[in-house]
Amino acid sequence: MGAESKSEQAYRLIRSRIDSGQYVPGYRLVLAPIAAELKMSVVPVREAIRRLEAEQLVTFERNVGAQVALIKETEYLHTMQTLALVEGSATGLAAPDITADQIKRARAVNDRMRETLTGAFDPQHFTALNLEFHSVLFEACPNPHILDLVHRGWNRMNVLRNSSFSFVPARATESVDEHEQLLQLIERRATPLEIELAARAHRTGTLDAVLAYTEEHHHHQHHMEETA
Amino acid sequence: MGAESKSEQAYRLIRSRIDSGQYVPGYRLVLAPIAAELKMSVVPVREAIRRLEAEQLVTFERNVGAQVALIKETEYLHTMQTLALVEGSATGLAAPDITADQIKRARAVNDRMRETLTGAFDPQHFTALNLEFHSVLFEACPNPHILDLVHRGWNRMNVLRNSSFSFVPARATESVDEHEQLLQLIERRATPLEIELAARAHRTGTLDAVLAYTEEHHHHQHHMEETA
DNA sequence: AGCAATAAGATCGTATACGATTTCAAATAC
DNA sequence: GTATTTGAAATCGTATACGATCTTATTGCT
Numbered sequence: 028m029g030a031e032s033k034s035e036q037a038y039r040l041i042r043s044r045i046d047s048g049q050y051v052p053g054y055r056l057v058l059a060p061i062a063a064e065l066k067m068s069v070v071p072v073r074e075a076i077r078r079l080e081a082e083q084l085v086t087f088e089r090n091v092g093a094q095v096a097l098i099k100e101t102e103y104l105h106t107m108q109t110l111a112l113v114e115g116s117a118t119g120l121a122a123p124d125i126t127a128d129q130i131k132r133a134r135a136v137n138d139r140m141r142e143t144l145t146g147a148f149d150p151q152h153f154t155a156l157n158l159e160f161h162s163v164l165f166e167a168c169p170n171p172h173i174l175d176l177v178h179r180g181w182n183r184m185n186v187l188r189n190s191s192f193s194f195v196p197a198r199a200t201e202s203v204d205e206h207e208q209l210l211q212l213i214e215r216r217a218t219p220l221e222i223e224l225a226a227r228a229h230r231t232g233t234l235d236a237v238l239a240y241t242e243e244h245h246h247h248q249h250h251m252e253e254t255a
Numbered sequence: 256m257g258a259e260s261k262s263e264q265a266y267r268l269i270r271s272r273i274d275s276g277q278y279v280p281g282y283r284l285v286l287a288p289i290a291a292e293l294k295m296s297v298v299p300v301r302e303a304i305r306r307l308e309a310e311q312l313v314t315f316e317r318n319v320g321a322q323v324a325l326i327k328e329t330e331y332l333h334t335m336q337t338l339a340l341v342e343g344s345a346t347g348l349a350a351p352d353i354t355a356d357q358i359k360r361a362r363a364v365n366d367r368m369r370e371t372l373t374g375a376f377d378p379q380h381f382t383a384l385n386l387e388f389h390s391v392l393f394e395a396c397p398n399p400h401i402l403d404l405v406h407r408g409w410n411r412m413n414v415l416r417n418s419s420f421s422f423v424p425a426r427a428t429e430s431v432d433e434h435e436q437l438l439q440l441i442e443r444r445a446t447p448l449e450i451e452l453a454a455r456a457h458r459t460g461t462l463d464a465v466l467a468y469t470e471e472h473h474h475h476q477h478h479m480e481e482t483a
Numbered sequence: 484a485g486c487a488a489t490a491a492g493a494t495c496g497t498a499t500a501c502g503a504t505t506t507c508a509a510a511t512a513c
Numbered sequence: 514g515t516a517t518t519t520g521a522a523a524t525c526g527t528a529t530a531c532g533a534t535c536t537t538a539t540t541g542c543t
Contacts, residue, residue, distance in 0.1 A: 032317060032496070057524070068498045070298075073525090077302055081309035089260060090504045090525055109400040112344050172337040176404070220452075260526070285494070296528045301495085318495055318534045 034071035037061065038078055045084055045095055048188055056085060056093040082179075084186065096186075103189050104234070110180035111230040114165055117177045119223030121167035122213045130210055133163040137206045144200055150193035157192075160206060164213070164226075191233050198236040205229045262299035265289065266306055273312055273323055276416055284313060284321040310407075312414065331417050332462070338408035339458040342393055345405045347451030349395035350441045358438055361391040365434045372428055378421035385420075388434060392441070392454075419461050426464040433457045 031039075041061070044050040056076055058069040065072065076093045079085045087093045140156045143149060158181060168174045184191075192199050209229060212222050259267075269289070272278040284304055286297040293300070304321045307313045315321045368384045371377060386409060396402045412419075420427050437457060440450050 034496085059524075069525090070497055070499095074302065074305055077306060078309055081306055091506085092524065105398045105400045108398050109404070112340065112401065116340050170333045170336050172333045173340065176337070224448075262526085287494075297495090298527055298529095316535095319536090320494065 032071065033065070033067045034074040034078075037065055037067070037072045037075035040065065041075055041079060042084070045079075046182075046185060050095050052095050052098050054095045056095065058092075098187060103187055104238070106180065106183050106187060107230065107234040107237075110177070110184065111227045111234065113173055113176040113180060114161065114230060115223045115225075115227030117165035117168035117170070117173050118161070118209075118226040119219035119221075120170055120173065121165050122219055122222045123216070124167045124169070125164065125213055127214075129163050129167070130214055133160055134207075134210055136160040136163065137203060137210070140199075140206070141203050144203065148192075148196050148199065150190045150196065153192050153199055154190045157202070164209070189237070191237055194240050195233075195236040198233055201236075202229070202233065205232065260299065261293070261295045262302040262306075265293055265295070265300045265303035268293065269303055269307060270312070273307075274410075274413060278323050280323050280325050282323045284323065286320075326415060331415055332466070334408060334411045334415060335458065335462040335465075338405070338412065339455045339462065341401055341404040341408060342389065342458060343451045343453075343455030345393035345396035345398070345401050346389070346437075346454040347447035347449075348398055348401065349393050350447055350450045351444070352395045352397070353392065353441050355442075357391050357395070358442055361388055362435075362438055364388045364391065365431060365438070368427075368434070369431050372431065376420075376424050376427065378418045378424065381420050381427055382418050385430070392437070417465075419465055422468050423461075423464040426461055429464075430457070430461065433460065 041050070041056065050056070058072050058076070062069040062072045076085060076087070080087045080093065084096055085093045086096050136156055136159050140153060140160065143153055143156070165174065165177055168177070192202075205225075206229075209222070209225055212225055217225075269278070269284065278284070286300050286304070290297040290300045304313060304315070308315045308321065312324055313321045314324050364384055364387050368381060368388065371381055371384070393402065393405055396405070420430075433453075434457075437450070437453055440453055445453075
């Protein structure tokens, strides 16, 4: 019958709501109501939540319950740093296997990104294209562990919903240029380390831009307050 | 009462048995017997197993059950590569905060490692000291995400029980020397990137030594066969 | 003998039930 | 008025029960 188990359904639902921002950080995940909504018992829901806990998307306290993980102000920094590290590596490791056709596809995406720079800038859309661009370059990474870490990093960024470019749209222009440079490095078969460090610097550049912005605006956001 | 929940107990037990090698890769984890042994119902055991699944220590198939994750021949390669990446980064990020006292402690550990090189070589013991040495250098890493990845990497290596040095004892001597070089880099406050790449190369060196060994010995181990 | 259908056993998946723990507010004491 | 106690409500933790699914051995057919 149902190709997927109920705990799987529950996992997907909660996960999608966290990803979409419907469940904001701090939101309490109470078993019974969720189970009722999904017309199932609490057992599968409980399992789903524990799984999300293992993925650090929710925090859990014994006999108290779960809530969507709170985001500390340093979280963005750490996540971006980690993503810079693993994405850089994945891009470097994948580079030797990148085909001319893939370069072409990536360049096409980057062209679309460049187009979005004129007129009203849509950070959400730009970020989506950004993922598409980088995906072409790192998906060929032969090390599945590193690739998995890259995916987790992007997911985490998505949850932080810090779309980066919504804070520093100016960075988008630089970003597009750096993409082209990265493509040229790969085309001319630079060493993996060179490509890795370029990809890392590219992401670190975005991080620095955001940090400079928040610094300037004294945007101390401490903890993101919880919302019932 | 019990400071830890039953599912926590179950998790620890199974985890320790996997770590210790009592549950070898492929071993089937059947709920009922484990629950009986721990004098609890299957529910907490089930939760523990799902948690281990999320950590990729066990694989799980719907309506079939769980087994300790099988190890493919490339697994060692990928794990070491990933560990080289994250440990290198952690070491580089921690380096600026390393104190003279910590350097001293690390050097003391390395001296003990050097001593073990004379006489009968004990790979297990050497690896334990190796972890102790590197721990001093990376635990100060300010990025908890990266630090967590380092810990996971070491754990995974432990499960692979591939103690590296048991295959290539010759590498141990080089390793001790590279440790000293690494300490000197940190002492003279080399740049984080320089230290990162040195730490990475150090681990990659061990990996290469093992690969060369297995290549030479045509040690095609395909999958590690399951053991009931 | 070889293959397919079938039945039996093993094991998982989930519902229900209830005791245990925490939280919070109201009542009481000082 | 503040602090402490008490008790009820909310919520979790786990046991038990049973249906669902997969595996394997058995039977029967060709």
